[in-house]
Amino acid sequence: MQDHPDCDINKKMDHAETFLLNAQNYSEDQRKQIKHKLSNLKSEIKQTIRRKMTSEELSFATHVKLRSEGKADASNVIRNLSKSPNRAKKYRKALIESQKEQIQQLTPVEALSMFVKAGLSRKHYPCYTILQNAKKDCYPVQESYRITATCAEVNLQDVLNHTASRLLLSLTEVTQQNLNFSVQTAKLYVELYPWHPMTPTLHKILFHGSSIIEKALLPIGMMSEEAAEARNKHFRLYRQNYARKFSREPTPRKTTKPFLKETIEMLLPAETPNQSDSSDDQDLGEETVESSDEPWMSSSE
Numbered sequence: 001m002q003d004h005p006d007c008d009i010n011k012k013m014d015h016a017e018t019f020l021l022n023a024q025n026y027s028e029d030q031r032k033q034i035k036h037k038l039s040n041l042k043s044e045i046k047q048t049i050r051r052k053m054t055s056e057e058l059s060f061a062t063h064v065k066l067r068s069e070g071k072a073d074a075s076n077v078i079r080n081l082s083k084s085p086n087r088a089k090k091y092r093k094a095l096i097e098s099q100k101e102q103i104q105q106l107t108p109v110e111a112l113s114m115f116v117k118a119g120l121s122r123k124h125y126p127c128y129t130i131l132q133n134a135k136k137d138c139y140p141v142q143e144s145y146r147i148t149a150t151c152a153e154v155n156l157q158d159v160l161n162h163t164a165s166r167l168l169l170s171l172t173e174v175t176q177q178n179l180n181f182s183v184q185t186a187k188l189y190v191e192l193y194p195w196h197p198m199t200p201t202l203h204k205i206l207f208h209g210s211s212i213i214e215k216a217l218l219p220i221g222m223m224s225e226e227a228a229e230a231r232n233k234h235f236r237l238y239r240q241n242y243a244r245k246f247s248r249e250p251t252p253r254k255t256t257k258p259f260l261k262e263t264i265e266m267l268l269p270a271e272t273p274n275q276s277d278s279s280d281d282q283d284l285g286e287e288t289v290e291s292s293d294e295p296w297m298s299s300s301e
């Protein structure tokens with residue numbers, strides 16, 4: 001009885017596995033022979049698979065195997081290529097373009113900075129007119145200074161404003177990075193410590209740090225400790241009275257009680273009451289505010 005070809009392949013694979021486990025027990029010549037046999041074995045396995053299975057079956061098996069291993073992107077690529085082989089050119093072209101080094105064009109300000117630091121001349125940089133326009137933007141406006149034959153006058157406030165605006169242009173990337181860092185830190189803070197209340201100062205730093213640093217006259221770090229604590233009191237009172245982070249039940253009562261007196265006056269008849277009636281209504285309104293937790297539900301007689 002002749003053995004099946006798969007049985008011979010399995011035996012050869014077992015022999016190769018034994019060699020791999022006990023490679024130190026073989027001499028150098030034996031290792032070369034076994035490596036040669038392994039290469040022949042691989043070619044035999046490939047030929048057997050090609051004879052038994054079609055390309056569609058192989059691609060489908062590869063697609064399912066990659067998907068089961070969690071490699072969804074590679075699985076989708078195999079499936080798309082098996083459906084239309086012409087897409088292989090697009091994938092190959094996209095891969096080659098992604099591996100190329102992309103040449104990034106410098107902005108006029110960056111080009112001017114490189115030009116000055118490297119000590120270049122007009123011959124080294126053909127587009128010198130662009131640098132001239134960028135260099136003009138570095139100077140303050142002409143109205144900020146006046147030069148005559150006898151004196152020179154400069155408005156220092158205009159110079160300071162221009163210097164600050166130029167510095168803010170270079171801090172745009174830093175401000176955006178600070179904003180992204182603040183958002184990520186706030187998410188971690190809420191996920192890891194949901195039971196801990198967020199202080200007003202920490203809230204300002206995490207959520208509004210970039211805008212405060214960019215626009216505020218006294219940003220975080222330049223304000224004194226007493227001034228920061230004084231501002232925190234206002235934030236704390238507002239959150240306790242109106243924010244939903246605290247108890248929701250007393251919040252509507254605290255909000256509506258100051259307007260209760262005006263509401264009662266609006267609900268009274270339009271005609272002018274007597275002095276006694278007005279005093280009675282006023283006493284009734286005060287008693288209602290003091291006695292009832294929900295005065296808008298009580299009826300006045």
